[in-house]
Amino acid sequence: MSAALRPHEALRTGATHPVIETRALGKVYSAGSEAEVVALKNVDLKIGLGEFVAIMGPSGSGKSTLMNLIGCLDTPTSGVYLCDGVDVATLDAEERAMLRRDKIGFVFQGFNLLSRMSALDNVAMPLSYARVPPAERRRRAAEALAAVGLGERMQHRPSELSGGQQQRVAIARALIQRPPILMADEPTGALDTRTGQEILALFERLRGEGHTIILITHDAEVAEHADRTCVMRDGELHDGVPPATETSA
Template structure:
């Protein structure tokens, strides 16, 4: 297997990869109105876990994903990403942490229609000024790792929905991040293709990646090894003694 996906397995686990303490988010609407999106979230995720954050629309799961993904900042509380207190970082440092530690996979694939699968996957490396030959080599390896080695020169319109999502996953792997965050990654796929994508996440987890899956679907969440339930901005079914979200462990 390519080092693109195998690298995180060799990392030491001296601390949780994700840890939040009393994390809250409040949005202001106008001069007086406020919306409390998150209410004091305590969450701990270890290296190599596959965790589903499940809840209905408006429960706060997407807000939590944005904070964990360093796409937004909390109103209060603490967030440690791979042992780093994100509040101590400036905007540029947060961007570097996000690039190096987290790969994102979205429901809508977010591929550029005029570019081949290879160029879509290689694109994040262009921002890091990686030499062209190295970009293409690593993108080729990432596509091979998700089973698309023979389709790398096809454009998104020439690929099925499942293949496009595999391209998106390969792009998320290109920086060899320890964390993969997937927001409703099967929402635009049929049931069979969705199962194939979830099996791919399970394989990536077995190879050392930490997978955080955002979903409203209990059947999708069942593929994870832990399920955290969000309702009205709160994390329910928590284990106060362990400090972990409630675990529904697979046999």
């Protein structure tokens, strides 16, 4: 495995606790002076080191809200979230940002690449915030792009790449700091079937190389690539439900 993609030792690999654990996690949004929207209700979830888990459900089911909480992009209204055994509620904003930077990589449906930057510079960008020297940033970004099959396209801008190639750039960027946890929100939603299968095969390879993969999807066929599927319905999580019992939305 390329050192550019190998998970670093941010997780305590000898520990017996789950990598991700939520206990009665809840999230309520205010929708005005009186109205409230309950997005999550008492979610209990455990994900082990090196596991590939799909969180599935239609639009509005709460799956993206759960991803935001697990990814430390938002805070819960109630309940407990432990990341590698650490209660995230005990961390201040800077500590949460450091946890997110060191342990969690994000891949989104819309790629979120900067159009005026090359693939190499898009991938290297997170390292600039970590104050990695420019030459080291470019070296590691080149290794990451080569590892996802884009060694010959690193100087191309997003507009010069296919959708699948852009998603590979996004995956390389998510992995550039070697986070042990990779969260992907509908990563194949903007891709054709064949290209989507190639991206899912890349996630399976990364899982085999030691990453913990959390995949958010509404598609049962996509969820079938995971080791385990959890289904969101009306803000509640149903663990262990076979993906074939759900339909796409």
